[in-house]
Amino acid sequence: MARATQAIIDLHALRENYQLAKRTAPHARAYAVVKANAYGHGVAQVANALKADADGFAVACVDEAITLRQLGILLPILVLEGPMDLAECQAAVELDLELAVHNQQQLSWLACLEGGSIHVLVKVDSGMHRLGFAVHEVPGVVSQLRGLSVVSDIQLMSHFACADEPEHPFVRQQIEALQTLAPMKLPMSLCNSAAVLTLPECHKQLIRPGIMLYGSSPLVDKTGPQLNLSPVMTLQSNIIALHDIRAGESVGYGQGFVADKDSRIAAVAIGYGDGYPRSAKNGTPVLIKGQMRPIAGRVSMDMITVDVTGLDVVLGDTVTLWGTGLSADVVAQHCDTISYELFCQLTSRVKFRYLGG
Ligand SMILES: *Cc1c(COP(=O)(O)O)cnc(C)c1O
Numbered sequence: 100m101a102r103a104t105q106a107i108i109d110l111h112a113l114r115e116n117y118q119l120a121k122r123t124a125p126h127a128r129a130y131a132v133v134k135a136n137a138y139g140h141g142v143a144q145v146a147n148a149l150k151a152d153a154d155g156f157a158v159a160c161v162d163e164a165i166t167l168r169q170l171g172i173l174l175p176i177l178v179l180e181g182p183m184d185l186a187e188c189q190a191a192v193e194l195d196l197e198l199a200v201h202n203q204q205q206l207s208w209l210a211c212l213e214g215g216s217i218h219v220l221v222k223v224d225s226g227m228h229r230l231g232f233a234v235h236e237v238p239g240v241v242s243q244l245r246g247l248s249v250v251s252d253i254q255l256m257s258h259f260a261c262a263d264e265p266e267h268p269f270v271r272q273q274i275e276a277l278q279t280l281a282p283m284k285l286p287m288s289l290c291n292s293a294a295v296l297t298l299p300e301c302h303k304q305l306i307r308p309g310i311m312l313y314g315s316s317p318l319v320d321k322t323g324p325q326l327n328l329s330p331v332m333t334l335q336s337n338i339i340a341l342h343d344i345r346a347g348e349s350v351g352y353g354q355g356f357v358a359d360k361d362s363r364i365a366a367v368a369i370g371y372g373d374g375y376p377r378s379a380k381n382g383t384p385v386l387i388k389g390q391m392r393p394i395a396g397r398v399s400m401d402m403i404t405v406d407v408t409g410l411d412v413v414l415g416d417t418v419t420l421w422g423t424g425l426s427a428d429v430v431a432q433h434c435d436t437i438s439y440e441l442f443c444q445l446t447s448r449v450k451f452r453y454l455g456g
Pocket residue numbers: 132134179258290291292293307308309310311317
């Protein structure tokens with residue numbers, strides 16, 4: 100039998116999570132964020148599964164938008180980082196993309212365009228200091244855009260730095276900065292998943308949910324299932340070896356685990372060569388036969404080792420690394436990261452299987 104390492108993608112759960120985002124912000128349109136290969140889930144399958152329901156899609160760059168158009172997606176597509184050169188502006192007009200615009204250089208490219216029309220979202224830097232125009236520059240930028248015949252629609256967008264911690268005072272600071280733009284009466288897009296779930300007053304006209312669509316939590320203190328989200332990706336492999344070791348014996352590179360009692364150790368066919376994080380410490384849970392079992396020893400390229408003492412297992416038994424029954428959010432906590440990174444890190448060695456398409 101072939102190596103069993105696989106990611107099972109539940110497209111039904113994906114659609115349910117999109118509907119949960121819509122119900123949470125019932126008056127807003129919702130662009131499903133499918134950047135980075137749909138957070139590692141496979142953009143073709145994800146976009147096809149959502150296209151009947153979604154109001155549009157959002158991606159990081161023009162190349163990702165071109166991929167969606169090539170897949171036959173006709174819905175609106177927002178490019179979150181905007182164009183990188185004049186040619187990308189021209190492509191955006193031809194492909195009817197919506198562009199975030201965050202600097203004067205991008206404005207100057209738009210001014211060079213002849214013919215066609217384009218939707219622009221002016222990116223406002225409300226405090227994150229990554230992309231965008233300062234709040235006080237925004238009225239000037241908007242009047243510049245109004246002077247360009249190619250620009251047919253103008254909205255404002257911004258991004259929160261700390262929406263994953265709803266009590267964080269910086270959230271209020273950013274909201275106050277944005278309130279000074281309310282008199283412009285332009286449509287706004289402010290919310291990523293965290294803000295969709297925690298800042299209803301910020302839903303405005305357009306939301307941009309990403310991670311919640313994939314069933315993971317954007318909030319530091321909650322997992323996806325605790326927010327009624329369903330995991331979309333279940334990452335699995337199987338047991339390829341079993342060893343009984345004595346108290347005091349060690350497992351794996353650097354003797355990363357030393358048994359404090361006689362123990363049974365399972366080797367499972369997944370490692371950092373598949374994208375399973377090497378930062379997974381001893382004690383990171385995996386799911387075997389409905390039971391949480393701890394990783395014992397360092398993650399290697401092709402394998403992990405798990406303490407299965409007392410569990411009735413045989414070679415070939417399925418092991419779930421994350422997904423249904425074990426939230427990727429929990430695994431991510433053990434690895435000092437976030438589920439976003441776990442999903443994006445999977446390598447081409449993992450086989451993908453799609454359910455509910
Ligand atoms: C990635 C991204 C999102 C989606 O964020 P999630 O936390 O995954 O919901 C929204 N807006 C912008 C600008 C982004 O870059």
